[in-house]
Amino acid sequence: MFHSSIEAKRPDHVAGVLAFLGRGRAAPLGGSAWAAFDASGGEPVLAVHPRNRRIPYAAHRKAAVILTVPRTSAEILAVACRENWPAELRDENGPVVALLVEGRHPVHLRVTPRP
Template sequence: MLFHLSIAARDPRHVAQVIAQFWRGEAHPFPPVTPDSWIALAGDDRGTAIEVYPLGTVLREAEGDADSLGEPTPQTGYTATHAAIATVLSQEEALAIAAREGWPAKYRKRGGAFGVIELWIEGHQMVELLTQEMQAEYLALMAGEGYRAMLAAGAPA
């Protein structure tokens, strides 16, 4: 199970606050890794969170008995890193928040099996939002035998 992940954004504070809205959670500063980082907390019983670092931050191993550290780099733009996250909001509520932020978002049916709201944070970082109905579709495919059955039926690799 996933407890947290990290992404990068131009405005980490604002992005963490908006992600927290999808969960009806909270956003707070997150200084342990690198300055100006924020964290969105879902407020669930698993401590689900997304850490949001300044765009261009990379994580590096620290030597000796020390935690890893965040280091700025000139990297910007798109990444393969993304997450599918649950939301308690309806599709309409989630799309309204995306529209308010000016972030591209649309409904997509992944592989004809489950729906997602494909949301592009700040126009470059993809997050898939799953409403309660979409979560049920996702779990039907990804939990238990569903995925193996799809592959055995000849679904595209």
């Protein structure tokens, strides 16, 4: 099980975009926070809290979140362009797209081939 948290200006929107990339869904988490679920629909893989809200268990706000998604690098880069989020394709023992969500939070999406 993997889980991480980030902050965003629009938590519902960010959770929705990241859930889309994971072929999952987004749902309210409580208060103004939202969660992105992967395609399995089990536990949330990413909690998105409102910006400037103190996340007590966040060890380091600038740490990159790494997620594996069933998308091609071209699909991820197209969504990043649509959202105006800086992104670059990297080779880190396989293709990884490094995003800056809302231009602030590093999220690395490891590309996996679709079955």
